[in-house]
Amino acid sequence: MTDIQQTVYVVEDDEAVxxxxxxxxKSDGKPVKTYENATGFLKDYSEKMAGCIVLDIRMxxxxxxxxxKKLNEKHSILPIIFVTGHGDVPMAxxxxxEGAVDFIQKPYREEALLEKIEAALEQDLEQxxxxxxxxxxxxxxxxxxxxxxxxxxxxxxxxxxxxxAIELEISQRTVEIHRSRVMHKxxxxxxxxxxxxxxxxxxxxxxx
Amino acid sequence: xxxxxxxxxxxxxxxxDDNPQNLKVLYETLKDKGYRLLIANExxxxxxxxxxxxxxxxxxxxxxxxxxGYEVCERLKADPETADCAVVFLSALDDLxxxxxxxxxxxxxxxxxPFQSLEVIARVKTHARVIRLERELQARNRELQGDQTRxxxxxxxxxxxxxxxxxxxxxxxxxxxxxxxxxxxxxxxxFFEAHFATCGECPDKLPVQxxxxxxxxxxxxxxxxxxxxxxxxxxxxxxxxKLDNDELHGAVVVFRxxxxxxxxxxxxxxxxxxxxxxxxxxxxxxxxxxxxEMAAGFAHEVNQPLTAITNYARVSKRMMSxxxxxxxxxxxxxxxxxxxxxxxxxxxxxxxRFMKKPATGKEVISVPAxxxxxxxxxxxxxxxxxxxxxxxxxxxxxxxxxDPIQVQQVAxxxxxxxxxxxxxxxxSTPVEVTAELVGSSCVRVRVxxxxxxxxxxxxxxxxxxxxxxxxEGMGIGLATCRSLIQAQGGDIGFERPEDGGACFYFTLPVxxxxxxxxxxxxxxxxxxx
Numbered sequence: 081m082t083d084i085q086q087t088v089y090v091v092e093d094d095e096a097v098x099x100x101x102x103x104x105x106k107s108d109g110k111p112v113k114t115y116e117n118a119t120g121f122l123k124d125y126s127e128k129m130a131g132c133i134v135l136d137i138r139m140x141x142x143x144x145x146x147x148x149k150k151l152n153e154k155h156s157i158l159p160i161i162f163v164t165g166h167g168d169v170p171m172a173x174x175x176x177x178e179g180a181v182d183f184i185q186k187p188y189r190e191e192a193l194l195e196k197i198e199a200a201l202e203q204d205l206e207q208x209x210x211x212x213x214x215x216x217x218x219x220x221x222x223x224x225x226x227x228x229x230x231x232x233x234x235x236x237x238x239x240x241x242x243x244x245a246i247e248l249e250i251s252q253r254t255v256e257i258h259r260s261r262v263m264h265k266x267x268x269x270x271x272x273x274x275x276x277x278x279x280x281x282x283x284x285x286x287x288x
Numbered sequence: 289x290x291x292x293x294x295x296x297x298x299x300x301x302x303x304x305d306d307n308p309q310n311l312k313v314l315y316e317t318l319k320d321k322g323y324r325l326l327i328a329n330e331x332x333x334x335x336x337x338x339x340x341x342x343x344x345x346x347x348x349x350x351x352x353x354x355x356x357g358y359e360v361c362e363r364l365k366a367d368p369e370t371a372d373c374a375v376v377f378l379s380a381l382d383d384l385x386x387x388x389x390x391x392x393x394x395x396x397x398x399x400x401x402p403f404q405s406l407e408v409i410a411r412v413k414t415h416a417r418v419i420r421l422e423r424e425l426q427a428r429n430r431e432l433q434g435d436q437t438r439x440x441x442x443x444x445x446x447x448x449x450x451x452x453x454x455x456x457x458x459x460x461x462x463x464x465x466x467x468x469x470x471x472x473x474x475x476x477x478x479f480f481e482a483h484f485a486t487c488g489e490c491p492d493k494l495p496v497q498x499x500x501x502x503x504x505x506x507x508x509x510x511x512x513x514x515x516x517x518x519x520x521x522x523x524x525x526x527x528x529x530k531l532d533n534d535e536l537h538g539a540v541v542v543f544r545x546x547x548x549x550x551x552x553x554x555x556x557x558x559x560x561x562x563x564x565x566x567x568x569x570x571x572x573x574x575x576x577x578x579x580x581e582m583a584a585g586f587a588h589e590v591n592q593p594l595t596a597i598t599n600y601a602r603v604s605k606r607m608m609s610x611x612x613x614x615x616x617x618x619x620x621x622x623x624x625x626x627x628x629x630x631x632x633x634x635x636x637x638x639x640x641r642f643m644k645k646p647a648t649g650k651e652v653i654s655v656p657a658x659x660x661x662x663x664x665x666x667x668x669x670x671x672x673x674x675x676x677x678x679x680x681x682x683x684x685x686x687x688x689x690x691d692p693i694q695v696q697q698v699a700x701x702x703x704x705x706x707x708x709x710x711x712x713x714x715x716s717t718p719v720e721v722t723a724e725l726v727g728s729s730c731v732r733v734r735v736x737x738x739x740x741x742x743x744x745x746x747x748x749x750x751x752x753x754x755x756x757x758x759x760e761g762m763g764i765g766l767a768t769c770r771s772l773i774q775a776q777g778g779d780i781g782f783e784r785p786e787d788g789g790a791c792f793y794f795t796l797p798v799x800x801x802x803x804x805x806x807x808x809x810x811x812x813x814x815x816x817x
Contacts, residue, residue, distance in 0.1 A: 094592045096628050101600030105622070107606045138588060164588075187594040190602040 084208060086131035086201050090114040091121045091147065092163070093139040097186075101134065104190055110197070118142035122150055130208060131199035132181075134193075137164040137171060142264060145171065148178050157207050159200040163188075217281045220266050229264070231258040236275050299416040300343035302326040304334040304360065305378065306352040310401075314347060314378075317405045318412060331355025335363055338370045344419040345412050347399075350379035350386065358393055365394040372422060374415035378403065398785045427634035444544070449530065451538040454479040454500050466545050469516040479541070483513045496527040497519065499539040510546065527552045543663075567771050572645055574768045575697050578704070579643055585668040589635050593628035600625045638665050650689045650776070652799045655723050655731055656681040662696050663721065666703045677703060678718040685723055688731050688796040690776040695796065698769045698780070704736040705765070709739025709790060730795050738789040742782070750782055769794070 088110050092098040105112045111131075114122040119142055121133075133151075137144040140195045148160055159181040166172070181203060182196045224232060234244045241259065245252040268274050275278050300751045301323045305311045311327055318325060326341060328334035331352060340345060346364065350357035357377055374396040377385060385396050397411055434468050440447060442462040446467070449458030460472040467474060467483075474482070480494050497510055498504045507526040514520045525543035529536055534557040578647045579586075607618045638661065663677050688695075699721075706719040717738035742750070751770040766780075773780040774795045 094596070096596035096624070096631070097592055097599070100596040100603070100624070100628075103603045104599040107603050186591040186596050190598055195363075 084130045084205075085111065086204060087111045087113050087129070088131055088197055088201075089121060089133045089158070090128070091118055091133060091139075091144070092136045093117060094136070097136075106193075106198070108194060115164070118144065118147035121123075122147065125151065125154065125156070127154075127156070129156075130161045130204060132161060132197060132204055134161050134163060134197065137162055137175070145178075148175060148180065150158060154177060157204070157211065159203050159207075161196050161200055217266075217277050221278070221281070223265050224262060224281075228258055228262050231255065231268075232274070234263045235259065235262070235271065236278055271276045290473065291726075299345070299420060300324040300326060300341050301412055301416070302328065302334060302337055302341070302343040302346040304328045304331075304346060304357070305349040306330060310349065310378075314408065317408050321409060321413075323416070324413070331357075331360045334360055335367075335370075338364055338373065339367060342369060343373055345374045345376060345415045347376050347378055347408070347412070350377055350381060350390070358389060361390070361395055363391045370422075372419065372426075374419050376411060376415060386678075435458070446543045446752070447543075448474075448479060448541040448543075449477050449501055449538065450541060452500055452536060454496070454538075456482070460705065463543075466521075466543070473516070482516065483616055495525060496539055496541055498543075499527040499529050500536075503536045505529065510550065513543070521547055522550055524549075532597075564775075567768075567775070568645070571596070571694060571697060571768050571772055574701075574765060575693075576645060578697070578700065579639065582668060586635065586639060589668045590632055593632040593635075596628045597625050597632075600628070633776040635668075642693065644693065649691070651692055652687045652689055653685055653692045655685050655696065655733065655796075658692060658696060659699060659721055660721060661732070662699045662703065665696075676718045677707070677721060679721045682725075685725060685731060687799045689799040690778070690796050691772075694772045695776065698772055698794055699735070701765050701769050702794075705792070706735050706737035706739065706790070707736045709741075711739075715739060715740040725798075726795065729798050731798060732793055733794045734783075734791055734793040736785065736789065736791040738787075741784070741788055741790050747782060747784070751780065753800075781794050789816065 087207060088105050089106070090098060090101050092101065092114070093116060095116075098116070102112050102114050111200075115124070117139060122142075135144045135147060142150075144162060144164075151158065151160075160175075160179070161182045161184060162172070162175045162180050163186060164182050177197075178179060181200050184193055184196060211219075221229070230248070231244060234247075239247075241252055241255045245255045248255070263269060263274065266274055266277065268277070289621050299322075301318060303311055303314045303318075303325060304327075305314065306329055311329065315325060315327065317766060326337050326343060328337055331354060333394065334346070337343075344584040348357045348360055349361075351359075357379070361375045361377075362628060364373065364375060371394075375394060376397040377387075377395050378401060379390075380401040382400050390398055396415055399408060399411060419728070419784045441462075444458060444462055446463030446465075447458070447460040448456050448463055451457055456474050456477050456479050459471045461471065464471045464474060479496065484494055495508055496506060499506050505526070505528045507524075509524040510522050511525070512520050513523040513525075522545070523543050525541055526544050527539045530538045530540055544610055583665075604618055604621050604625070607613050607621070643667070659681060663679050666677060703719060703721065710717065715738050720736040721733070722736070723731060723733045751766050770780045777797045778795040780792070783791040783793065785791050
C-alpha cells in the first residue's frame with residue numbers, strides 16, 4: 081500500500097470566500113484545488129481522488145446537496161464538510177443523513193474549519209486503509225477454488241469437518257486438506273479471524 | 289269678428305253723462321261691440337263704478353251738475369286703482385282751452401258733440417287696445433320684478449350694490465343675514481368702513497376698492513370681514529364693476545361666509561394627512577415584511593465577506609509569524625480584507641436605507657443608479673435562480689422627482705414577484721428591467737418576466753388591497769405599490785405580453801418637467817407605443 085496524496089477540494093461559488101480559503105489552506109500546508117461550481121467538480125471527479133471536500137450548500141445551478149447525491153451514486157468515499165451561510169437545520173440533517181462528515185456555518189473560526197478538515201482527512205485515510213484491507217480480503221476470497229469456497233462457507237457456518245464430509249460425500253481427510261488450503265490462502269490460523277474477515281466484506285461481495 | 293269679440297270681451301267701458309238721451313245713444317252705439325258697458329249719470333257714481341271695475345276706457349261728459357268731467361278725471365287719475373284708464377272727454381265745448389284743460393288733467397282723447405258713431409267706436413277701440421297692452425306690459429314688468437326680487441332674496445350669497453365711493457345702495461336679505469343687520473340699516477353705509485376693520489390703515493389696498501375706483505373685477509378667498517357688531521368672519525367675495533355706457537357707477541359685490549367651508553377643508557386636509565400617514569406606515573410595514581422574507585438571503589450575503597475576511601486575517605497572521613514575511617503578499621491580503629469589509633458594509637448600508645422611514649419630500653433621482661442598486665439588492669434573494677436580472681436603461685434618461693426609498697420599494701417588489709413567477713415556471717429566462725422616456729415628462733420603468741403569467745380575471749383586481757394570486761401572499765404588495773407610485777404623481781399598471789409571462793410598469797414624472805403629473809393618459813399612450 082503506497083502513501084496517497086490527499087487534497088482538499090473546495091467547491092464554493094463566492095470568489096472571495098474561495099480565494100481566501102485557498103490561501104488559508106495553502107498556508108497550512110495542505111494541497112488545495114478549488115472549483116467555482118458543482119458541475120466543474122463532478123467533471124473532474126475520479127475514484128482515485130483522496131482527501132476531502134469543503135462544499136458550499138447554497139450555490140447557483142447545482143447546489144451542494146445535489147452534488148453530494150451524485151457523488152453517493154458514484155460510491156465516492158470522499159468525506160464532505162458542508163459549509164453554509166446560515167444555519168439551516170433541515171438541510172444539515174439531510175446532508176448528515178446522506179453521509180456528510182461535518183457541517184460548519186459561516187462565518188466560522190478558521191481553527192474550527194482546519195480541525196474539521198484535519199479530522200476528515202484522517203477519516204479519509206482510515207476509510208482508504210479499511211477499503212484496501214477489504215479489497216485484499218476480497219482478492220484472497222477470489223483466489224479460492226469453487227470447492228474451497230464451498231468448504232469455507234460451511235466452516236463459517238460452524239459445521240464440523242465430519243458433517244461437511246458426509247454432506248459433500250467426500251472423505252474427512254479431503255475436507256481437512258481443503259480447510260488448511262483455505263486457511264493458508266486467507267492468511268490466517270484462526271477460525272474466528274476468518275469469520276471476521278469474511279463478514280467484513282460480505283456487503284461488498286453481495287453488492288457485486 | 290270673433291277675434292274682435294274675444295279681444296273686446298275683457299274690456300270694460302264706462303259711459304258717463306248727465307243727459308239720459310246722450311247715454312242712450314252712446315249705449316246703442318257701443319252695445320254690440322263686445323264691451324262690458326257700465327253707465328253713470330253723475331260724477332260720484334262714475335268714480336264709484338270706476339273704482340270697483342277699473343274700466344279701460346271712460347267716455348266722460350264735461351258739463352255735468354254737481355261734479356263736472358274735469359273733476360271726475362282729476363280724481364280718477366289721483367286714485368292708483370283707476371289712474372291708468374283712458375279718459376275720453378265728450379263735450380259740446382269745442383274751444384281749444386277746454387281741450388287743453390282736458391288733456392292737462394290726464395285725458396287721453398276728446399270727442400266733440402254731437403258725435404259720430406263711427407268715430408266713437410274707432411276711438412274706444414283704439415284706447416281699449418292701448419290700455420289693455422299697457423296693462424299687460426305693466427303686469428309683465430311686475431312679474432319680472434317679482435322674479436328678480438325672488439332670485440335676489442333666495443340667493444344664499446350676500447349681494448351688495450355699491451356706488452363709486454363704496455356706499456351701499458343695495459343689499460339682499462342674505463347680505464343682511466350674514467352681517468346680522470337689517471337691510472335698511474346696511475343701505476347708506478360705507479362698505480369699506482362697515483366691513484373692514486383695517487379701513488383706516490391702508491385704504492388703497494382694501495378689497496373691492498379697485499373695482500369701485502378703476503372698474504377692475506376682483507375676487508379673493510379667506511379674507512376677514514367685520515360685522516356691525518364687531519365680530520369677524522372669513523369670507524370669499526367677487527366684485528364686478530357696475531357700468532353704464534362705459535361709465536363706472538361703482539361695484540356689485542357677491543360674498544359669502546366661508547367659516548364652515550374652511551372647517552370642512554381643514555377636516556378634509558386632516559383626513560388626508562391621516563391617510564398619508566397610514567399609507568406611509570403601511571409602506572414601511574410592507575418594507576419590513578419584505579426584509580423579513582429576504583433576511584436569510586441577507587444573512588448569507590453578509591456572511592460571505594465576513595468568512596473571507598476571517599480567512600484572509602488568519603493567513604496574514606501566519607505570514608507575519610514567518611521569519612522573513614513577504615510584505616508585498618501581506619499587503620495584497622490586507623487589501624483583500626479591506627475590499628471584503630467594504631462589500632459587507634455596502635450590503636448593510638442598502639438594508640438600512642431600505643428599512644428607514646422615508647423622509648417626506650421628493651428628491652431628484654437617477655433612474656439607472658436606483659435600478660442598479662435595486663437589482664443588486666434583489667439578487668440577494670435569487671442566488672438559487674438560473675436566470676437572473678437583466679437591466680437595460682438608455683444613458684440619456686432624464687432624472688425623475690420622487691422619493692427614492694419608495695420607488696425602490698416598488699421596483700424591488702415588482703422584480704421579486706417576477707423572479708418568483710420565473711422560479712414557479714421553472715424557467716431560466718432572465719427578468720428584464722427596462723426604463724424609457726415617454727413623451728417629455730414621464731419615465732416609464734417596466735419589469736418583464738417569462739414566468740407563469742397571471743390568471744385572466746386577475747387584471748381588474750390586481751391592485752386592489754388583499755387580492756393575491758399567491759398561496760402565501762397577503763395582497764398588500766401591489767396595493768401599496770400603487771399608492772406609493774400615485775403619491776409620486778405616477779401610475780402603475782399591468783400588460784399581458786403576447787408570448788407569455790407578465791409585464792408590470794410604473795411611471796414617474798421627470799424632474800425638470802414642471803411637476804406635470806404622469807397621470808393615466810400618458811400611461812395609456814405608453815400602452816399604444
